[in-house]
Amino acid sequence: MKLTRRLMISAFGLAMTMAMPSFASAEGLIAIITPSHDNPFFKAEAVGAEARAKELGYDTVVMVHDDDPNKQLELFNTAIGQGVKAIILDNAGADATVAAVQAAKDAGIPSFLIDREIKESGIAVSQIVSNNYQGAQLGAEEFVRLMGEEGKYAELLGREADTNAGIRSSGYHDIIDQYPDMEMVAQQTANWSQTEAYTVMETILQANPDIKGVISGNDTMAMGAWAALEAAGRTDVIVVGFDGSNDVRDSIKAGGIKATVLQPAYRQAQLAVEQADKYLKTGSTGVDEKQLMDCILINADNADKLETFALAE
Amino acid sequence: MMRAMTAILGLSLGLMELGACKIVPNPEPGSESAASQTDDDRMAAKAGEIYAAQLVPYVAQKAIELPTLTGALQGGFDAAGQAHGVRPQAEGSPWNFLLKGQGTVIEANRESRAATMALDTTGDNQADVTIQLGPVIKGTALRDAADFIVFTDYRDQIEFAKLARALNDRAHGAVKLPEGDLTGKTFRFEGAATLRTATDPILVVPTLLEAAP
Numbered sequence: 246m247k248l249t250r251r252l253m254i255s256a257f258g259l260a261m262t263m264a265m266p267s268f269a270s271a272e273g274l275i276a277i278i279t280p281s282h283d284n285p286f287f288k289a290e291a292v293g294a295e296a297r298a299k300e301l302g303y304d305t306v307v308m309v310h311d312d313d314p315n316k317q318l319e320l321f322n323t324a325i326g327q328g329v330k331a332i333i334l335d336n337a338g339a340d341a342t343v344a345a346v347q348a349a350k351d352a353g354i355p356s357f358l359i360d361r362e363i364k365e366s367g368i369a370v371s372q373i374v375s376n377n378y379q380g381a382q383l384g385a386e387e388f389v390r391l392m393g394e395e396g397k398y399a400e401l402l403g404r405e406a407d408t409n410a411g412i413r414s415s416g417y418h419d420i421i422d423q424y425p426d427m428e429m430v431a432q433q434t435a436n437w438s439q440t441e442a443y444t445v446m447e448t449i450l451q452a453n454p455d456i457k458g459v460i461s462g463n464d465t466m467a468m469g470a471w472a473a474l475e476a477a478g479r480t481d482v483i484v485v486g487f488d489g490s491n492d493v494r495d496s497i498k499a500g501g502i503k504a505t506v507l508q509p510a511y512r513q514a515q516l517a518v519e520q521a522d523k524y525l526k527t528g529s530t531g532v533d534e535k536q537l538m539d540c541i542l543i544n545a546d547n548a549d550k551l552e553t554f555a556l557a558e
Numbered sequence: 559m560m561r562a563m564t565a566i567l568g569l570s571l572g573l574m575e576l577g578a579c580k581i582v583p584n585p586e587p588g589s590e591s592a593a594s595q596t597d598d599d600r601m602a603a604k605a606g607e608i609y610a611a612q613l614v615p616y617v618a619q620k621a622i623e624l625p626t627l628t629g630a631l632q633g634g635f636d637a638a639g640q641a642h643g644v645r646p647q648a649e650g651s652p653w654n655f656l657l658k659g660q661g662t663v664i665e666a667n668r669e670s671r672a673a674t675m676a677l678d679t680t681g682d683n684q685a686d687v688t689i690q691l692g693p694v695i696k697g698t699a700l701r702d703a704a705d706f707i708v709f710t711d712y713r714d715q716i717e718f719a720k721l722a723r724a725l726n727d728r729a730h731g732a733v734k735l736p737e738g739d740l741t742g743k744t745f746r747f748e749g750a751a752t753l754r755t756a757t758d759p760i761l762v763v764p765t766l767l768e769a770a771p
Binding site: 512537 | 754
């Protein structure tokens with residue numbers, strides 16, 4: 246059913262969706278738009294949002310923008326044409342997304358943003374994001390501790406257009422730079438990508454064979470870096486990630502990557518749907534538009550409790 | 559006229575309070591200088607605007623005595639938070655408390671860049687509260703304990719984080735302590751602390767710290 250609908254939307258677009266009769270569910274349709282599900286983080290968001298929406302009686306349509314603002318705008322137009330009740334969005338760029346969310350608002354469709362902010366307030370109804378600054382500081386404190394407060398390290402940065410790349414780096418350095426014996430020998434972007442991180446790590450290793458640690462802006466890059474380090478026989482290098490993925494959890498349990506920072510992505514997506522539901526029923530979410538959710542440090546002590554971007558009690 | 563008065567008052571206050579701050583002319587909106595002003599500069603200016611004028615009096619007015627908090631924590635963390643705390647409206651946010659008290663220095667660490675001193679406020683020779691002295695002040699307690707500072711009013715997390723840093727810098731800048739060993743000296747304090755659990759150590763960012771007679 247879901248696959249069929251997704252195909253229909255992409256194949257026939259606006260005309261077809263306009264012609265389609267209303268959906269069977271009582272509460273209407275909610276669009277869930279995220280980056281590619283290749284990254285399990287975004288998949289967890291989509292799964293979390295979809296599950297909560299169904300529990301609350303909504304039908305869902307799940308779409309991916311692949312971090313392409315043009316594609317995102319097309320998806321918004323599709324969703325608007327389809328007459329969705331609300332849009333749950335992990336967006337494709339802090340600046341570029343403003344127009345898409347504004348277009349939905351103009352069409353009377355409220356947007357509820359998760360994970361990434363846009364650079365304006367008053368357009369989306371909610372922006373629920375992980376407290377990346379707090380989380381990055383947690384990760385950096387653990388990294389410094391693991392490094393014994395000294396040594397050469399590299400930093401892998403996320404995609405530049407993404408606010409979260411900047412804020413995590415800034416949180417890392419607010420801690421690490423307080424330690425004069427921590428020396429950053431390389432700082433490069435790998436655009437959140439595992440394969441890019443592998444290549445970048447290989448290059449960094451060649452130039453800095455005496456490197457002791459790598460702090461990464463997300464888990465997929467940490468996985469790429471770890472694979473390159475393993476291939477080079479450098480499993481002594483301390484790697485710390487960010488996100489709290491199952492892949493990194495498994496690596497931590499196997500003694501590979503040392504730590505990561507959990508963003509409560511699953512809960513965040515569910516919360517966005519709950520706020521959408523409340524807004525649709527009462528005209529208000531009852532909370533501020535922009536909300537910061539705290540992150541949690543994951544290391545060998547609690548990795549066991551981590552599953553799909555949520556920590557068991 | 560009113561506005562001019564306010565501006566003059568603001569400027570003179572600014573001059574008095576912000577010895578280490580540089581006065582920058584108001585840039586023309588949309589001009590190059592407005593665009594080239596960094597987040598750090600803008601948030602430092604914002605912190606200068608609100609710290610002495612709003613935040614310090616806010617803490618002074620709302621702070622509760624330390625034993626009021628420790629007593630309330632016995633009755634449960636969330637109950638203590640509901641009764642005395644401030645927290646942002648996001649799910650999972652920790653409670654922030656505005657506190658005041660007086661105590662004797664049990665231990666001081668002035669070597670670290672994240673300098674602290676631990677105070678005994680009850681006379682049992684045990685530390686009950688730790689005051690952050692800086693220059694590195696950890697956390698965002700000062701920002702998050704202020705109910706008039708709301709994330710939605712800021713462009714993004716970067717700006718909001720830099721505001722927290724700038725407020726911490728102000729707090730550090732206002733700390734005036736005698737040189738040498740502080741152990742045994744008595745201080746009065748007001749400030750903010752973030753607690754994630756009832757058993758977290760109470761780590762106060764001071765908005766007032768003065769030697770008690």
